Amino acid sequence: MKIAIAGTGYVGLVTGVCLADKGGHNIICVDVNEEKINMLKSGKSPIYEKDLDELILKTNRQGNIEYTSNYECAYSDADVVFIAVGTPERSDGSANLDYIKGVAKQIAVSAEKDILVIVKSTVPIGTNEYIENYIKSQLKNNIKVEVASNPEFLAQGTAVRDTFEASRIVIGVESKWAENIMLDIYKNFENPKVITNRNSAEMIKYACNDFLALKVSYMNDIANLCEIVGANIEDVAEGMSYDDRIGKNFLKAGIGYGGSCFPKDTKALHWLSNSNGYELKTIKAAIEVNEIQKLKLVKKSAQIVDSFDGIKVSILGLTYKPDTDDLREAPSIVNIKYLLERNAKIHVFDPVGMENAKKIFGDQIYYEDSIESAIDDSEMCFIMTEWEQIKEFDINKYKKLMKKPLVFDGRNCYKIEDMKKVGVEYYSIGRV
Ligand code: UGA
Secondary structure, three states, X not given: OEEEEEOOOHHHHHHHHHHHHHOOOEEEEEOOOHHHHXXXXXXXXXXXXXXXXXXXXXHHHHOOEEEEOOHHHHHHOOOEEEEOOOOOEOOOOOEOOHHHHHHHHHHHHHOOOOEEEEEOOOOOOOHHHXXXXXXHHHOOOOOOEEEEEOOOOOOOOOHHHHHHOOOOEEEEOOOHHXXXXXXXXXXXXXXXXXXXXXXXXXXXXXHHHHHXXXXXXXXXXXXXXXXXXXXXXXXXXXXHHXXXXXXXXXXXXXXXXXXXXXXXXXXXXXXXXXXXXXXXXXXXXXXXXXXXXXXXXXXXXXXHOOOOOOOEEEEEOOOOOOXXXXXXXXXXXXXXXXXXXXXXXXXXXXXXXXXXXXXXXXXXXXXXXXXXXXXXXXXXXXXXXXXXXXXXXXXXXXXXXXXXXXXXXXXXXOOHHXXXXXXXXXXXXXXX
């Protein structure tokens, strides 16, 4: 089959390259951004993602993947088009479907043979049906079009592994024709397949992401209570993790979840629910806890220092989690804004997120090329991301290099006793 993929972000690119690697189909990845397409043609990944560069080179050599910015060429004779473009949130929390509609329109005017359109982007329940009707209303040629839902569950940083080792492939279809095509696409993937209707497939994606966001917010809430009553969240999490009914993942407390998915998907489901006259109280609580959590440490620091005015503050870790260069909805952003508003001199370090940080903060903050230079002579330090490099940092240097050794650790990177031993005033999450 000829499979076109619209969008070369984390989802589209990883899907395209992994499908190409498994063989059996010809893949063509489409993106409006010429620069990205040229990079991909030359075998380079435009995003930072583990194992992706090697796989791009390998599949380019294999020859069953192409990259283009010419959508007409890509869609005219495609059997299938995956839509994997962004669905950013609108100011009211609802999902913005403009990019998806844009691609749907391109498909409608370009497709010259029967085509299955597969929505991989996370979309509100009912969107697949809406897109199908929209494409049909715009069709240039007399062809058959159906839309199927195939939500993805890959996480940034482990996207390639998550695709090859997917715990399940969810397929939302309304006909046997679409089901058979979907099964053919994934014929070389051994992973369990869940076949359901489109609305349920769309709901599975939101229910999963929002459950995980709720789990993280729950742990953050319990962590805050631990601090008050003198318990240790890490021991509590360990004790919980052995219970199969709870599971061991997503029990890590910190300064809140971020990224391009949880914040957006919790708000979108809450919005969808409200607009259907039902209040999703659990998800509302998850969102509220997360908003408060993000500023927890900086607010604690405000009680310790008289003023931030003119003082050097270091921020270690900017990305929303380790192993990605993505800063979208990262807790570091609101913290930096809070400190900038109070006139602090902010010196930041992140192993891979600096370029993206420059796009947000420009010359308002100082970018350092090591942890040492970021903390040198600073009066307080905030840890926002648990990068390995930060966790393995020689903690004696906080005492040695900082003007005042005052560390606020939003990711529990160090042991309290160790920090005490080296003489650092240390605050973390859910531990006393
Ligand atoms: C998430 C889901 O995990 C994927 O399954 C899904 O496909 C993806 O969204 C998506 O919708 O595209 P991602 O946002 O890349 O993936 O990252 P996660 O690893 O899930 O982390 C999300 C946030 O939760 C991060 O800010 C992380 O620091 C935080 N988190 C995670 C915690 O605070 N504690 C934990 O124990 C786990």
